[in-house]
Amino acid sequence: MPAEIRKTLLHVENTLIEGGKVAEQPLVLIAAMAVIRNPWAGQGFVEDLSPAIHDCASGLGELLTSMVLDAAGGGEKVEGYGKSAIVGLNGEIEHASALIHTLRFGNHYRNAVGAKSYLSFCNTRGPANAPLMIPLMDKNDGGRRSHYLTIQTSVADAPAADEILVALGASIGGRPHHRIGDRYQDLKELGHDVDNPASV
Template sequence: MPAEIRKTLLHVEDTLIEGGKAAKTPLKMIAAVAVIKNPWAGQGFVEDLRPAIHDCAPGLGEKLTAMILEAAGGGDKVEGYGKSAIVGVNGEVEHASALIHTLRFGNHFREAVGAKSYLAFTNTRGPANAPLQIPLMDKNDGGRRSHYLTIQLSVADAPGPDEIVIALGASIGGRPHHRIGDRYQDLKELGHDADNPAAV
C-alpha cells in the first residue's frame, strides 16, 4: 500500500541580508515535507522492513521531488540538496531511516537534479513540533563548503506518535558571504592529495 499522506508542506526562504551585508545573489532554500502514517505502527518489532519500504518510498520520493522542482523552477536550478526524517515517539529511528535511506526514495531527487554526490541526511525521533533539520551539500561537489547549509523548520502538529515526517531540501546558491574556502585547500595545506585524501 502506498504511503498514507496526511498533509504536505512547502517551505521556501530567501536570504537577502546576511551579517548585516546585502547578498549579491540571494540564497533560496526549499523544503518539501510530507506527514505520513508510520507504515509499521502498531505491529511491534517488525523484522523485515522491505515490503513497506518498497510500497511507500518510491511514491514519496516522486512527490517530494516534484514539489522541489516546481518551487525551484527545474532541476538544473538546484545546487545543494539533502533529506531528513523524524519518526514519532511510538516508532523507531529505523523506521525514519528505512524510508529515506533507499535508492527507491533518493534516486528520484538525485536523477531529477543531475546530482553526483550523496544526499546529506538526518534521521531522528521526536514529538510534534520537533525541529526538522535538513543538511545540504553541493549536488556534485562534496568538498564545496559554500553549500554546507541546513534548512530548519518544524511542523506544529507532526509527527504524531504513529507518524513520520519525511522531507527533501534544496538550495539555489550557497551561503551569501562564504569565505572559509573549500576542503581541497585544507587537504593541500596538510600535504594530502585532494583526489586521494587518505594518501600523504
C-alpha cells in the same frame, strides 16, 4: 499499499541580507515535506521492513521531488540538496531511516537534479513540532563548503506518535559572503593528495 499521507508542506526561505550586507545572490532554501502514517505503527517489532519500503518510498520520493522542482523552477536550478525524516515517539529511528535510505526514495531526486554527490541526511525521533533539520551539500561537489547548509523548520502538529515526517531539501545558491574556502585547500595545506585524501 502506498504511503498514507495526512498532509504536505512546502517551506521556502529567501535570505537577502546576511551579516548586515546585501547578498550578491540571495540564498533560496526549499523544504518539501510529507506527514505520513508510520506503516509499521502498532505492529510491534517488525523484522522485515522491506515490504513497506517497497510500497511507500518510491511514491514519496517522486512526490517530494516534484514539489522541490516546482518551487525551484527546475532541477538545473538546484545546487545543494539533502533529505531528512523524523519518526514519531512510538516508532523506531529505523522506521525513519528505512524510508529515506533507499534508492527507491533518493534516486528520483538525484536523477531529477543531475546530481553526483550523495544525499546528505538526518534521521531522528521526536514529538510534534520537533526541529526538522535537513543538511545540504553541493549536488556535484562534496568539498564545496559554500553549500554546506542546514534547513531548520518544524511542523506544529507533526509527527504524531504514529507518524513519520519525511522531507527533501534544496538550495539555490550557497551561503552569502562565504569565505572559508573549500575542502581542497585544507588538503593541500596539510600535505594530502587532493585526489586521494587518505594519503599524506
